[in-house]
Amino acid sequence: MDCAMKTPRYTALAGSLPATVPFVGPETQERAAGRPFSARLGANENMFGPSPQAIAAMAAAAQDVWMYGDPEVHNLRAALAQHHATTPENIVVGEGIDGLLGYLVRLVVGPGDAVVTSDGAYPTFNFHVTGFGGTLHKVPYHGDFEDPAALLARAHAVGAKLIYLANPDNPMGSQLDATVIEDMIAHLPQGCLLILDEAYIDLAPDGSAPNIAPDDPRVIRFRTFSKGYGLAGLRVGYGIAAPDLVQAFNKVRNHFGVGRIAQAGAIAALHDQAWLASVKAKVIAARQSFAGVAQENGLQALPSATNFICMDCGRDGDFARRVLQELGSRGVFVRMPAIAPMDRCLRVSLGDEAALAIFAAALPAALNAARG
Ligand SMILES: *Cc1c(COP(=O)(O)O)cnc(C)c1O
Numbered sequence: 001m002d003c004a005m006k007t008p009r010y011t012a013l014a015g016s017l018p019a020t021v022p023f024v025g026p027e028t029q030e031r032a033a034g035r036p037f038s039a040r041l042g043a044n045e046n047m048f049g050p051s052p053q054a055i056a057a058m059a060a061a062a063q064d065v066w067m068y069g070d071p072e073v074h075n076l077r078a079a080l081a082q083h084h085a086t087t088p089e090n091i092v093v094g095e096g097i098d099g100l101l102g103y104l105v106r107l108v109v110g111p112g113d114a115v116v117t118s119d120g121a122y123p124t125f126n127f128h129v130t131g132f133g134g135t136l137h138k139v140p141y142h143g144d145f146e147d148p149a150a151l152l153a154r155a156h157a158v159g160a161k162l163i164y165l166a167n168p169d170n171p172m173g174s175q176l177d178a179t180v181i182e183d184m185i186a187h188l189p190q191g192c193l194l195i196l197d198e199a200y201i202d203l204a205p206d207g208s209a210p211n212i213a214p215d216d217p218r219v220i221r222f223r224t225f226s227k228g229y230g231l232a233g234l235r236v237g238y239g240i241a242a243p244d245l246v247q248a249f250n251k252v253r254n255h256f257g258v259g260r261i262a263q264a265g266a267i268a269a270l271h272d273q274a275w276l277a278s279v280k281a282k283v284i285a286a287r288q289s290f291a292g293v294a295q296e297n298g299l300q301a302l303p304s305a306t307n308f309i310c311m312d313c314g315r316d317g318d319f320a321r322r323v324l325q326e327l328g329s330r331g332v333f334v335r336m337p338a339i340a341p342m343d344r345c346l347r348v349s350l351g352d353e354a355a356l357a358i359f360a361a362a363l364p365a366a367l368n369a370a371r372g
Contacts, residue, residue, distance in 0.1 A: 013111065013133045020127075026333045038331035039351060039358040044170065044308045046230035047351040048282050050265070051275035054231065057268035061261045069260035076263050079270050080238055086214040089243040093266075095257045097199055097222045097237040102128045103253050104220065104239075105162070108193065109134035114158040118146045120171065120339030122197060125164045141342060144172045144302055144310070148184040156189045163188070166197040168204050171337040171347050173304035178210035185210075188218050193245075196221040200306040202228025202276060203283050208305065217242040227307060228276055229269045236266040283307045286350035293360045294348075297367055302345065310337070310345040317343030319370060326366035332359055 026043065030036050040047075077088040084091075094100040101124060109115060111133030117125060119138035129136050137158050139150040146169050155163050165184075168175040181196065188194055198221050201209050212219055220241040226232035236258060239246070269275075290309050291301035300312040313320045317340050324336050324346060335347050348359065 013131075017130065023124075029328065029333065033328075035331075037328075037333040039355040039362075040333050041349040041351055041355060041359060042333040042335040042347075043232070044227065044306070044347075044349045045232045046227055046279065046283075046307055047349075047355060048230060048279045050230040051269050051272035053272045053275070054229070054265045054269040058234075058261050058265040061264035065260055067260060068256050069258060069263050071255040073258055073263055076236075076258075076267050076270075077238075079267050083270055084214065084240060086240065087243075090214040090240055090246060092239045092241065092246045092249045092253075093258055093263075094237055094239070094249070094253060095235045096226060097197060097224045098124050099235070099254075099257065100222060100237055100239050100249075101125050101195070101197075102131075103249050104195065105129055105132050105134065106252050107248050108161050114155075114160045115162045115164070116151055116155045116158065116160040117164040118151065120337055120342055121146060121164065122166050122170055123338070125195070125197075129162075141172070141339075144342065145169065145174045145176060148176065148180055152184060152187055152189075155192050160189065160192050162193050162195055164195045164197065166199065167210075168198075168200040168305035170199065170306065170308075171310065171335075172342060172345075173302060173306045173308055173310050173347075175204055175208060175305035178208055181210040182212070185212065185216070185218055192218075194219045198222060199224050199227050203280055203307050204305040214240050215242050217245070220245060225266050225269055228279060229266075230279065231265060231269060234262045234265050236262045282352075283350055286352075286356070289356055290348060290350055290359070293356065293363060296360075297363050299346075308347055308349045310342075310347050312345050313367075315344060316340070320344055320346055322370035322372075323366050326369040327359075327362055330362040330366055332362045332366075 026037055026040055073093040076093055077091045080091045081088045105128040109132045113134045115129045115134045116137045119140050126136055137154050139154050146165055151163050196219055220239050222239050224237040287304055294301040294311040302310040313323055320336055320343055324334055327334055337343050337345055
């Protein structure tokens with residue numbers, strides 16, 4: 001035995017991966033700064049919070065948390081099936097969309113397999129693709145929108161197994177028409193699965209979701225309790241897909257990944273659609289008030305179908321990064337798109353009146369400091 005051999009003996013793939021940290025969270029920044037942020041507007045969390053009924057259900061479930069949750073997530077899948085007028089066999093529940101993306105990529109992507117996404121789109125997906133050895137092909141945004149025609153063309157050219165598209169989009173907050181998505185599905189290459197990430201659909205204009213048969217084998221659409229339902233810390237998301245694909249997740253998923261409290265909270269949140277509607281109304285109002293603050297400061301608020309707004313700072317990425325830095329040093333946590341030319345913008349999550357006031361107070365000074 002070679003005593004110099006290092007342990008653990010990583011796979012060639014893991015050994016080749018860069019030592020990246022996918023997200024530097026606000027908590028990390030707070031520890032570094034030695035104080036908490038006063039306005040947490042960077043992670044698209046829903047400050048209006050979850051349904052009180054969900055909180056009560058989670059508190060009650062806490063009494064029983066010595067038991068594992070149901071590994072088949074039966075009751076939540078049944079409730080979701082009813083909500084979407086489909087069957088539980090069309091619903092897979094997991095540890096947020098992020099967790100489900102990991103399982104899906106693990107099921108479909110092996111070393112060298114081609115995957116297509118947009119340059120600057122949701123980075124967690126890319127992280128999973130790289131982690132399973134896939135080859136990422138990125139197409140540019142078209143203006144402030146993801147570009148279905150370019151995604152399709154690239155997928156055809158490289159023989160992609162997966163295309164990733166978020167609609168409404170993160171980080172830009174833009175939304176493509178339902179008909180554009182439906183047309184995209186009609187033109188997918190043979191054997192290419194569309195991942196339609198609808199994390200923000202609960203907050204988008206009514207009737208803007210595309211019409212897709214749950215049994216359509218060409219698409220999996222992902223939804224989450226993290227955004228509209230205000231349960232980001234709970235970690236519950238779901239996919240709507242053909243039964244064969246839903247079944248395949250059982251080969252690789254963590255069977256107790258969705259905990260007992262999480263299942264109870266999600267069921268109660270789903271049943272309280274009145275709360276979701278009230279949150280959506282607050283988000284729509286906040287789009288107006290936050291856009292107003294942007295405008296007062298000479299920034300352009302881009303149209304948003306989500307609970308965040310991109311604010312165009314009118315200059316390049318270096319300037320926007322300075323503004324972001326200056327906001328951070330004034331206790332305001334925001335993020336921004338990573339790729340030019342979208343990185344001319346700040347991405348500001350929509351908060352309550354108190355957060356709005358803190359943001360409105362900090363922004364003029366941050367802009368001044370950034371202008372130097
Ligand atoms: C926030 C977000 C997610 C994360 O969803 P979870 O269910 O919390 O994992 C997924 N996709 C997009 C585009 C998001 O913005």
